[in-house]
Amino acid sequence: MNFGHFFRSTVGIATLAALLVALPFVAAMGGQAWVRILDFAILYVFLALGLNIVVGLAGLLDLGYIAFYAVGAYTWALLASPHFGLHWPIWAILPIGAGLACLAGVVLGSPTLKLRGDYLAIVTLGFGEIVRIFLNNLNAPFNITNGPQGITLIDPVSFGAFQFSGTTQILGFAVSGPQKYYFLLVALAILVVIINLRLQNSRIGRAWQAIREDEIAAKAIGINTRNLKLLAFAMGASFGGVAGGIFSAMQGFVSPESFSLIESIMILAMVVLGGMGHIPGVILGAVLLTVLPEVLRYGVGPLQMALFGKMLADPESLRMLVFGLALVLVMRFKPAGLWPSPERQRELQETGK
Amino acid sequence: MSANLPKPLLEAKAVAKHFGGVKALRDVSLSIRHGEIYGLIGPNGAGKTTFFNCMTGLYIPDGGGFSFDGTPLVANASDQAAARGIARTFQNIRLFGNMTALENVMVGRHVRTKAGVLGAIFQNAATRAEEAAIRQKAIDLLHYVRIEERADDLARNLSYGDQRRLEIARALATDPKLLCLDEPAAGMNATETEQLRELIDGIRRDGTTILLIEHDVKLVMGLCDRVAVLDYGALVIEDVPAVVQKDQRVIEAYLGA
Numbered sequence: 001m002n003f004g005h006f007f008r009s010t011v012g013i014a015t016l017a018a019l020l021v022a023l024p025f026v027a028a029m030g031g032q033a034w035v036r037i038l039d040f041a042i043l044y045v046f047l048a049l050g051l052n053i054v055v056g057l058a059g060l061l062d063l064g065y066i067a068f069y070a071v072g073a074y075t076w077a078l079l080a081s082p083h084f085g086l087h088w089p090i091w092a093i094l095p096i097g098a099g100l101a102c103l104a105g106v107v108l109g110s111p112t113l114k115l116r117g118d119y120l121a122i123v124t125l126g127f128g129e130i131v132r133i134f135l136n137n138l139n140a141p142f143n144i145t146n147g148p149q150g151i152t153l154i155d156p157v158s159f160g161a162f163q164f165s166g167t168t169q170i171l172g173f174a175v176s177g178p179q180k181y182y183f184l185l186v187a188l189a190i191l192v193v194i195i196n197l198r199l200q201n202s203r204i205g206r207a208w209q210a211i212r213e214d215e216i217a218a219k220a221i222g223i224n225t226r227n228l229k230l231l232a233f234a235m236g237a238s239f240g241g242v243a244g245g246i247f248s249a250m251q252g253f254v255s256p257e258s259f260s261l262i263e264s265i266m267i268l269a270m271v272v273l274g275g276m277g278h279i280p281g282v283i284l285g286a287v288l289l290t291v292l293p294e295v296l297r298y299g300v301g302p303l304q305m306a307l308f309g310k311m312l313a314d315p316e317s318l319r320m321l322v323f324g325l326a327l328v329l330v331m332r333f334k335p336a337g338l339w340p341s342p343e344r345q346r347e348l349q350e351t352g353k
Numbered sequence: 354m355s356a357n358l359p360k361p362l363l364e365a366k367a368v369a370k371h372f373g374g375v376k377a378l379r380d381v382s383l384s385i386r387h388g389e390i391y392g393l394i395g396p397n398g399a400g401k402t403t404f405f406n407c408m409t410g411l412y413i414p415d416g417g418g419f420s421f422d423g424t425p426l427v428a429n430a431s432d433q434a435a436a437r438g439i440a441r442t443f444q445n446i447r448l449f450g451n452m453t454a455l456e457n458v459m460v461g462r463h464v465r466t467k468a469g470v471l472g473a474i475f476q477n478a479a480t481r482a483e484e485a486a487i488r489q490k491a492i493d494l495l496h497y498v499r500i501e502e503r504a505d506d507l508a509r510n511l512s513y514g515d516q517r518r519l520e521i522a523r524a525l526a527t528d529p530k531l532l533c534l535d536e537p538a539a540g541m542n543a544t545e546t547e548q549l550r551e552l553i554d555g556i557r558r559d560g561t562t563i564l565l566i567e568h569d570v571k572l573v574m575g576l577c578d579r580v581a582v583l584d585y586g587a588l589v590i591e592d593v594p595a596v597v598q599k600d601q602r603v604i605e606a607y608l609g610a
Contacts, residue, residue, distance in 0.1 A: 195474050202473030202480075203466055203487070206452070210460045213449035220409060220443075221527050222435030222464025231470065 020186055024179040035178040039250060041290040042185040043243055048270040048286040049192045049279065050239025055268065056277035057205060058232035059212025061121040063264050064108065064128025068237040070135060070259035071104050072097040072244025074145060077254045080155035083146060087155055094245050101241025102234045104131075109233035113226050116215070128264050135256040150255025157184060157249045164249070181250050188246070192239060196279050199235075208232055209277075273330055275337030284339050293323055362387045362422060362562050363408070363439075363531055369416035370403055377403040379587040380417065385531065390553065390563045392577035392594075394570065396606060400586040401566045402444060405535055409441050410434040422530060435464050440529035442520040444536045444566075450509035454500060454519050457508050458491035461526025494522040498552060514545045521552070525561070532556060533564040538572055550576055570607075574598060582606065 027034040047069060054062045075097035079088045108127045112120055139147030156165035156177070164184065165177045199205045207228050210218040219225055248254050266289060274285020296319040304311055330338060361384035370378040377400045385391045393401050406412040408419055410431035419426040427433055449457050466487060472480035495501040498518040503511055508519060517537055524532055534553070538546045550572060557563050567573045573580060574594040582589040582597060584606040590597055597603055 198473050198476060199470070202484070203463060203468045204470055204473055206456060206460045207463050209452055209456075210449050210463075213451055214447050216411070216431075217443065217447035217449065218460075219431040220411075220435060220441055220447075221461050221523060222432045223460070224432045235470065 024182040028176065028179065032176055032178055035176065035182060037291060037294045039178055039181050039185055041287045042182065042189050043247060043250075044267065044270060044290045045189050045283050045286040046185070046192055046243045046246075047240060047267050048274070048282050049189075049196050050236045050243065051267050052196065052236075052271050052277065052279070052282045053199065053208075053239070054232050054236035055271055056282065057200060057212065058208040058229060060229060060232060061117060062124045062233075062236070063121045063261075063268065064124035064126070064131070065236070065240060065267055066259045066261075066264040067108070067128040067131035068101040068104055068240030069244040069247070069263070070131050070256075071101040071237075072241030073248040073254045073258070074135060074151075074244075075100050075241070076245040076248035077151040077154050078144070080249070081151050082153050083151050090157055090159065090249075094242060097245040098238040098241040101244070102238040105233040105235075105237025106230055108237075109230045113229055125261065125264070128259075128261060132256050132259045135259070145256075148256060150253060150257075152253050154248050154252045154254065156252065157181070157246065165252075181246075185246065188242070193279060193283070200277075200279070204228070204231070269327065273327065273337055275340040278337070278339060278341035281337050281339035281341070285337065288338070292326070293319055296322055360387055361385060363426075363564075364420045365404075365408070365417065366420070367417035368404065368407055368414050368419070370400075370407055370412060370414050377586050378407065378414070379585075381583070381586070381588050382417075383581050383588060383591050385562060385564055386579075388557070388560070388562055389578040390557050390565060390576055392573040392580040393564060393566045393583065394568070394573055394580060395583035395589075399583040399606075401583055402535060403586075404583070405441065405533060405564075405566060408434070409439055409533065432464070435527050435529075438528070438530035439533065440524035440527045440531070441533040442517070442524055442535055442537060444539065446513075446516050446520055448508040448511075448516055448520060448523070450507065452508060453505050454495065454508055454511060454515075455488075455491055455504040457519055458494050458522050458526050459487050461494075461523040462487045462490060464527050491522075491526060494525055495519075497525070498522045513540060514548075517541070517549070518552070521556075525556070529561060531562045531564060533566075535566045536568060537565070538567060538569045546572060 024035050024038060027038050047065070050068075051062065051065045054060050054065070076093050078084055079086050079093045079096065081087075108124065112123050115123060135145045136148055138145040145151070156163060158164060162168075164180045167174050167176050168180070169175075207218070207223045210221075210223060211225050211228060215225055247258075270285040270289045271282050272285070273289065274283065275281025297315065300318050300322070301311065301315040304313070304315075334340075363385040365381055365383050367380040367382055368378055369376070369380050381400070381404060393404065395401050403412065407414045408426070410427075410433060421437055421439065426437065426439075449460065452460070466483050468480045468483050492501065492504065495504050498521055500511070500515045500518050500522070503515055503519075508516065511519060521532075521534070521537070537553070538549055541549060546569065553563060553565070553576060565573065565577060574597075577594055579592060580594050580597045581591040582600075582603050584602075589602050589606060590600050592600075
């Protein structure tokens with residue numbers, strides 16, 4: 001892939017870095033809302049890469065991934081908000097959130113070790129819903145999660161005196177809260193990309209792929225499939241936990257509503273649509289699926305007004321229609337995803353598909 | 354093979370396995386010696402593959418057990434069998450189709466290497482050295498089975514004969530003491546079978562004991578040091594090929610008389 005070579009060259013990296021730095025300032029011209037959309041795009045890149053370990057590498061179809069995101073988000077919300085009067089620092093909460101999410105991953109993983117494909121999908125889907133319903137109902141007899149009202153006034157990310165909320169002057173530039181979060185998220189996302197890349201081409205990564213391809217053969221050459229599947233669940237879940245923590249801090253508010261099944265499905269769609277198991281593809285999928293619905297949200301209404309002079313269809317429902325159609329078309333014409341790995345691409349060409 | 358003091362590498366003691374009312378294995382006892390090529394033959398449905406699966410931990414036997422290299426073989430997990438030094442190939446080839454040939458062999462090194470998640474993430478010197486050694490060993494093995502030019506092709510795109518070879522290379526990557534081949538010549542033409550014979554003979558010469566399940570009686574009789582015959586799940590005879598070939602019960606089993 002020419003793109004791949006480009007990104008590996010010095011010029012490519014420099015261009016990419018310049019683009020990444022300029023992006024939030026360009027987006028700010030359209031209003032801070034667009035910077036916030038960018039933030040979410042990067043956050044979903046983070047989540048999608050976490051899920052890619054479970055689904056793309058180890059081949060475990062997980063439809064409850066959002067549960068780990070919820071665990072991370074609520075960990076931050078409970079440990080850094082007036083709800084319990086706790087205001088712990090980031091370096092304590094983020095590892096705790098990742099750890100708890102990791103534990104949740106093992107808890108989900110251990111009873112499902114013998115399940116594959118559809119069966120695993122159903123169980124993980126149930127798990128995701130259980131977590132959400134728990135969060136919804138854990139306000140009695142002891143008020144832990146504050147139920148459907150959610151938790152408000154959550155502390156933003158801060159390093160010492162440096163706050164990530166509000167505008168600060170940096171080198172004469174006024175940098176807004178969402179812009180600061182953007183840079184934090186990009187830094188984290190780069191870290192996750194590196195971890196993903198290194199895992200993929202490692203002994204552990206190869207073993208995951210072997211399990212995905214043929215579990216019996218993987219066992220026969222001495223791979224402990226039980227431990228490795230648990231490890232995949234745990235790794236993916238801890239990424240979800242970290243993303244959840246940042247989400248919580250960025251929003252300042254969490255409620256169980258943010259962790260519904262549709263979110264799990266969206267993240268899975270990002271992985272599948274982009275190109276399962278191929279990191280650049282997964283990133284592309286995450287960015288597209290976050291930005292595209294927003295573009296439609298803001299674009300569909302004005303477009304109708306310009307074309308017909310009146311609103312023919314409700315922008316919100318039209319948005320989902322166009323979005324659904326786009327998904328169907330991609331799966332029809334690019335079954336391996338928008339940007340599949342070179343091997344997958346070659347394979348599709350060779351089988352004449 | 355020298356007959357003086359043949360120490361068994363693998364011993365099966367009264368192994369039994371039944372599926373519902375079907376007795377797939379009836380108290381099969383046999384022993385495989387260090388350094389020999391041991392053939393296991395029998396008509397279709399005689400229990401050859403069932404025996405294989407019991408030995409490699411895919412099935413749990415209903416009776417009896419195995420001892421390998423002097424200690425009992427815990428027969429309930431195939432990854433443990435591989436760790437002990439038993440590698441196998443499958444009758445219906447089971448490769449990791451969407452991984453390259455080289456990666457398939459590299460995965461085979463899993464059980465003999467130890468880099469973990471942290472090693473992978475931080476790429477410390479030990480991990481990098483191990484990774485380089487894995488790659489080199491895998492390349493060497495692809496040379497050994499003579500499919501090195503297909504190293505970067507996806508396993509699923511290899512020809513049938515090359516897939517068989519790749520599966521053997523992957524099994525050898527686990528440094529086995531006992532290599533079990535389940536009908537490696539199935540579907541091969543005469544030339545490919547001859548090349549396979551040379552490969553198997555070479556592997557034995559390089560010090561690996563081989564258990565061969567095969568339908569091709571000519572291949573088995575020409576290659577094996579000793580042969581066991583299964584029929585209806587029971588052991589008919591275990592002896593050198595010359596004796597087995599003339600045995601009346603074997604002839605009957607094969608002719609169905």
